[in-house]
Amino acid sequence: MSKAEQCLTCYGAGETVTEAGPEACPDCFGAGKQLSHSTRMEWRLREIERVYRQSGHETEADVLWLVHELRSSREALVRILALCQDASDADTVARDVKYQANEALGLYEPT
Ligand SMILES: [Zn+2]
Incomplete structure (x- = not known):
């Protein structure tokens, strides 16, 4: 892994040391490398599900x-983005929709 790919929080170690001892790095979830926005989002969602599922929290459901x-909406945006990528460059509506979907998903830097 090159330095540029390393997680900037844990410098590639995948863990940070806290008062309670070593813990999985909160930014890369232990991977040690910079994750895409989508990957971080999915891992965060899984962590939220893990914490709340069968927790008995009043707010669990x-x-x-x-x-x-959120996951359904993001999946729909990915499908919309894919459809727009097949559209002609002259199609300004498709280009605008693609830009908006990309912004919401945080997939790529706008070019
Ligand atoms: Zn990290």
């Missing part, structure tokens, strides 16, 4: 519903 809705 609401949080799990929100995670499900």
